[in-house]
Amino acid sequence: MKLREIAHSRTGDKGNTSNISVIAYEARHYALLLRAVTSERVKAHFAGVVEGDVVRYELPNISALNFVMTGTLGGGVTRSLALDAHGKSLSSALLDLEVGASSDHE
């Protein structure tokens, strides 16, 4: 199962850092997010894009995770050579992540 089936996402930018939220449509899938969408997997998924660290913050009240990725925006939005200097399209790439099956009790 792809992440896109159970979660939605939005990208934000500050300087050379991108943040991507991952929000479960249903609270019962939050546990799967916690298990399947780790900082390590996000960093590996964005190989060649994220040059710095990926830090994950957890927001159980809204069944959401927030990933903060440094060294991601070509030196910073205002000087980047990239077509998408803000990295606004990154959230769509993350939703393609394979998250495995969801068991019924989740």
Added chain:
Amino acid sequence: MRTIRIGSGAGYSGDRIEPAVELAEKGDIQYLVFECLGERTVALAQQARMKNPELGYDRLLEERLRAVLPICAAKGIKIVTNMGAANPEGAAKKAAEIARSLGFSSLKIAAIVGDDVLDACKEVDFPIMEFDGTIKQLGNRLLSANAYLGAEPMTDALRGGADIVITGRASDPALFLAPMIHAFGWSMDDWNLLGQGTVAGHLLECAGQITGGYFADPGCKDIPDLARLGFPIGEVGEDGSLIVTKVAGSGGAVTAQTCKEQLLYEVHDPTQYLQPDVVADFSQVRVEEIGPDRVHVSGGRGSKRTGTLKVSIGYLDGFIGEGQISYAGPGALARGKLALEIVRQRLKLTGVATSELRFDLIGVDSLHGERVSAHAAEPYEVRVRVTGRTENLREAVRIGNEVETLYTNGPAAGGGAWKSARDVVAVASVLLPRELASPQVLFFGSVA
């Protein structure tokens, strides 16, 4: 309990104008906020002001005010905006002139000045947060330094009877926090109220991004009538309670999902959202749909503000040259790749001096890079894009030229070549001891 309704009339400098008119006409609002000042905009505005001291404020100031002022003045809706950019005083004078020309002779317009801290920054020197270096080391490449001011000067302006408050650089949520502090008399050290007010401001500041803009994904996340996307209204109670809604009948949607996405937009550590007035904590926020296009947001908290203000500095950062050309039909991908390889070699052969180069195939790998895009199917058409960083304009122009020459010197059937070369105004940040910024409120009347 007393409540106020604040409309968000713009989420960036070029935003649509008609939703703001709709908010003023039908939103039953008491305040209309226009957030129009991007990270880099002040630096660009400063350049404009250096060329003409009368300018340096938002280029759409006149168009926006002419569109909403007749309604706002008639209904007593107060306007708060950062359209002052690099010249809030000039913007306030212009606003007074516009008000007079529309026949309003008793409007009071306030300019907040003092966000410009260039002199203080040059005098003391501060380390740059994003890279190794200091302000002094930027030398004459430094264009501007503007502190993110908090809500207090705007609150003072509203207390002084301002109908229109125009700031330069201020924290975006503070544009919304100021009306709350003014209307409810919140204390400037009631950190939890300021924290919850910051949640409200943060949710509203990007306008359409909470009513269904930057959200729709057909089949997964559908939003009705995006063409007429309405802008949000925050219904705030004196205890900080917040309901996010929009004008009935406008396009878009306010749902728990749109609110959650916007809550985390451009947020790093949700427990530490640093603001000039408070360190806000978003981590305990709850979101609940209580009716159609009505979402209750609670749980924002805060702790004591820090001793520093974030300062955005603008500086000249060399030049960028760029060229693009398209290939389509059978073999398009191979021809696009060949084109990139030709340009890569020619830039070397002709000795174009660059410090950084980037080769993309738009439609293939330009957004997420080669590795993330590796498994995508072959597209019908591709667009070659070459960009490079240079020290001067002459070298930047040569990059686009080497793409354009692919017409007659490259693979078969390249079309739609395009090129550009531009100077780069980049921004970075420093932290300034709070006491080194001294904001002031200047009042102007629209009396003829």
